[in-house]
Amino acid sequence: VQLQASGGGLVQAGDSLRLSCTFSGRAFNNYVMGWFRQAPGKERMFVSATRPKGDTDYQDSVKGRFTISRDNAEKKVYLQMNTLKPEDTAVYFCAAAWFEPFGSSYRLVTTYKNWGQGTQVTVSS
Numbered sequence: 001v002q003l004q005a006s007g008g009g010l011v012q013a014g015d016s017l018r019l020s021c022t023f024s025g026r027a028f029n030n031y032v033m034g035w036f037r038q039a040p041g042k043e044r045m046f047v048s049a050t051r052p053k054g055d056t057d058y059q060d061s062v063k064g065r066f067t068i069s070r071d072n073a074e075k076k077v078y079l080q081m082n083t084l085k086p087e088d089t090a091v092y093f094c095a096a097a098w099f100e101p102f103g104s105s106y107r108l109v110t111t112y113k114n115w116g117q118g119t120q121v122t123v124s125s
Helices: none
Strands: 002-006 009-012 017-024 031-038 045-050 056-058 066-071 076-081 090-098 119-124
Touching: 002 090, 017 031, 017 090, 017 119, 031 066, 031 076, 045 066, 045 076, 056 066, 076 090
Parallel strands: 009 119
Antiparallel strands: 002 017, 017 076, 031 045, 031 090, 045 056, 066 076, 090 119
16 A cells, blocks of 8 residues: 655645545555644644545544545545644644454554655644
């Protein structure tokens, strides 16, 4: 599995960005796709995830502003980010984890075995 994230950039507070992640490999439909972010000097943190059937999960700080979606036919996952804030500034990573109904939490970094290279999002005030 290889993941390629794109779509980051420099924006002003209140603006929007859409991140994309392209999945290369087999059985995309069986993977949980997640977005994480890492600010300078901080740990990588969960942002959002979508399970194979499309149900979603969000970190509280992005609920109502970010929307995750997946296109199983195109093997892509998106993160639409609206009303961006300076505290959203970070490198954003997409990640993939094989779906297991009773497996580890998909909010954990350690659950994901496949990671993209990251895309920088900078929000100026």
